[in-house]
Amino acid sequence: MSETHEYDVVVIGAGPVGENVAQYAIEGTDLTAALVEGELYGGECSYWACIPSKALLRPVAVADTTAHLQGVATAEIEPGGLLARRDSWVGGRDDSGQVRWAEDLGITAVRGHARLVGEREVEVTGEGGPHRLRARHAVVLATGSEPVVPPPLADVHPWGSRDATAVTEVPGRLVVVGGGVVAVEAATWMAALGSEVTVLVRGETLLAGQEPFAGSVVAQALQAKGVALRLSTSATGCRRPDARDTGVGRVHGGPVTVVTDDGEVEADEVLVATGRRPRLGDVGLDTVGLTPDEVLEGRLPEWLHAVGDASGEAPLTHWGKYRARVLGDAIAAAATGRGPLPAPDGAPVPQVVYTDPQVARVGMTEAEAREAGHDVEVAEVPFAQVGGAALLRDDVPGRAKLVVDRKGGLVLGATFVGTDAGQLLHAATIAITGRVPVHLLRHAVPSFPDVTEVWLRLLEALPAELRRP
Ligand SMILES: Cc1cc2nc3c(=O)[nH]c(=O)nc-3n(C[C@H](O)[C@H](O)[C@H](O)COP(=O)(O)OP(=O)(O)OC[C@H]3O[C@@H](n4cnc5c(N)ncnc54)[C@H](O)[C@@H]3O)c2cc1C
Numbered sequence: 001m002s003e004t005h006e007y008d009v010v011v012i013g014a015g016p017v018g019e020n021v022a023q024y025a026i027e028g029t030d031l032t033a034a035l036v037e038g039e040l041y042g043g044e045c046s047y048w049a050c051i052p053s054k055a056l057l058r059p060v061a062v063a064d065t066t067a068h069l070q071g072v073a074t075a076e077i078e079p080g081g082l083l084a085r086r087d088s089w090v091g092g093r094d095d096s097g098q099v100r101w102a103e104d105l106g107i108t109a110v111r112g113h114a115r116l117v118g119e120r121e122v123e124v125t126g127e128g129g130p131h132r133l134r135a136r137h138a139v140v141l142a143t144g145s146e147p148v149v150p151p152p153l154a155d156v157h158p159w160g161s162r163d164a165t166a167v168t169e170v171p172g173r174l175v176v177v178g179g180g181v182v183a184v185e186a187a188t189w190m191a192a193l194g195s196e197v198t199v200l201v202r203g204e205t206l207l208a209g210q211e212p213f214a215g216s217v218v219a220q221a222l223q224a225k226g227v228a229l230r231l232s233t234s235a236t237g238c239r240r241p242d243a244r245d246t247g248v249g250r251v252h253g254g255p256v257t258v259v260t261d262d263g264e265v266e267a268d269e270v271l272v273a274t275g276r277r278p279r280l281g282d283v284g285l286d287t288v289g290l291t292p293d294e295v296l297e298g299r300l301p302e303w304l305h306a307v308g309d310a311s312g313e314a315p316l317t318h319w320g321k322y323r324a325r326v327l328g329d330a331i332a333a334a335a336t337g338r339g340p341l342p343a344p345d346g347a348p349v350p351q352v353v354y355t356d357p358q359v360a361r362v363g364m365t366e367a368e369a370r371e372a373g374h375d376v377e378v379a380e381v382p383f384a385q386v387g388g389a390a391l392l393r394d395d396v397p398g399r400a401k402l403v404v405d406r407k408g409g410l411v412l413g414a415t416f417v418g419t420d421a422g423q424l425l426h427a428a429t430i431a432i433t434g435r436v437p438v439h440l441l442r443h444a445v446p447s448f449p450d451v452t453e454v455w456l457r458l459l460e461a462l463p464a465e466l467r468r469p
């Protein structure tokens with residue numbers, strides 16, 4: 001029988017979320033935590049997702065802005081330099097710094113694949129053979145998510161988001177399947193790297209679920225970059241006689257033909273960006289009598305928790321890390337007998353899509369607010385009508401929208417689509433979280449001539465009665 005080590009908390013998965021749970025579960029206490037990782041400490045976000053994608057996208061946005069600023073020579077993307085910037089941000093996928101960070105906090109880093117084998121019992125398979133960890137208080141599933149690949153595309157060795165963020169061999173022609181966040185961000189950097197990109201979107205719009213103008217502004221911007229968009233087009237099949245595993249980020253074999261309900265598309269590579277699902281299939285849930293659905297519904301014994309992408313909540317790093325801080329504190333509180341720190345219900349989820357222009361949104365869209373039964377008032381302002389925004393670039397794309405509950409004048413949601421729109425978002429997040437009514441927000445004065453003047457125009461565009469308490 002293998003050796004068993006006992007800890008107060010065992011966290012499975014050392015992505016950004018697992019790291020934060022472990023940190024907050026033991027901080028300022030004598031509790032112990034083991035953090036088990038099967039691949040790289042830092043997770044998908046650090047090496048394959050957020051960081052490399054944003055390292056690629058920022059120079060693209062800066063170069064694009066120079067093409068729309070009188071008095072500046074237009075900058076050109078230099079593909080080799082762009083990939084080198086990405087490489088420096090992922091640091092050779094060396095996670096020793098992340099492991100040191102964990103160990104400096106007193107967390108025990110355990111490498112290997114972890115599975116539940118019973119109540120509070122985890123088996124780790126790794127170097128040196130399997131061994132067991134027993135949790136005195138809590139086991140946390142922070143195992144992230146995995147891509148969903150629709151059947152017609154599964155057999156041709158298509159690219160996933162890892163190939164796109166780790167691209168080393170740029171396909172001449174790339175078909176992207178999907179119209180969500182990965183699709184629009186990857187289309188942006190792949191076009192900048194020189195691919196002839198076609199995006200196949202089964203719905204009528206990009207970025208479904210956002211305010212409708214977000215998808216159309218992004219669609220226009222992608223088309224201006226030479227990206228071909230085919231809306232209302234579904235991939236029904238795919239042929240690739242020479243599909244091969246050539247390694248991540250390299251073209252996976254010979255030409256590929258994507259069959260759609262509206263004809264065929266020939267390409268050198270196909271990127272599947274059709275969503276992700278919580279990674280719960282191989283964590284031993286059956287050994288404790290649970291199914292993945294029960295985890296996603298939150299029907300868990302008091303010693304077991306799921307957080308981050310694995311929980312089915314918004315699959316975003318900052319959201320998962322926030323939930324991890326709350327959960328870590330709750331675990332520490334329960335284990336030490338103190339009360340947990342208060343956490344409000346219904347904190348809003350912010351998100352920035354790093355297209356060019358950016359899409360930044362927090363809280364509800366107008367449609368969601370109406371669906372939820374709110375008596376809604378909205379304000380919309382084109383960026384071009386705001387001096388501080390218009391100074392950022394000559395063509396001034398984009399638009400902002402505020403969704404307000406008429407009763408009480410509280411902000412329910414906000415969407416900003418435009419240059420550096422992400423910078424406008426946190427004020428909306430604070431307004432929603434802090435329940436700051438419109439009549440008070442009017443006294444938070446934006447500087448002149450700054451892009452934050454968008455806020456002034458939005459508040460002015462609301463009915464005058466909302467200016468009174
Ligand atoms: C291309 C792309 C770009 C993105 N960009 C952004 C962005 O800009 N901003 C943003 O907020 N979000 C972004 N996301 C989403 C973000 O990457 C995820 O929300 C985030 O990584 C979730 O963190 P996590 O810790 O829950 O999971 P992960 O980062 O996936 O980490 C989970 C870890 O658990 C490990 N693991 C899994 N199972 C086991 C096991 N049984 N035993 C041991 N270890 C295990 C995995 O190896 C992994 O390291 C992006 C996603 C993609 C695909």
Ligand SMILES: NC(=O)c1ccc[n+]([C@@H]2O[C@H](COP(=O)([O-])OP(=O)(O)OC[C@H]3O[C@@H](n4cnc5c(N)ncnc54)[C@H](O)[C@@H]3O)[C@@H](O)[C@H]2O)c1
Pocket residue numbers: 150177178179180181182183185201202203207208234235273274275276314315316351352353354
């Ligand atoms: N900047 C960011 O915050 C950022 C960046 C990238 C990814 N992410 C996160 O990663 C997650 C995954 O991104 P994603 O773009 O893969 O998912 P997504 O859910 O955003 O979009 C999936 C897209 O694929 C389409 N689709 C789904 N099934 C399909 C099928 N069978 N055939 C054709 N199309 C299909 C959907 O209609 C949608 O357009 C997102 O939910 C997001 O939270 C965040």
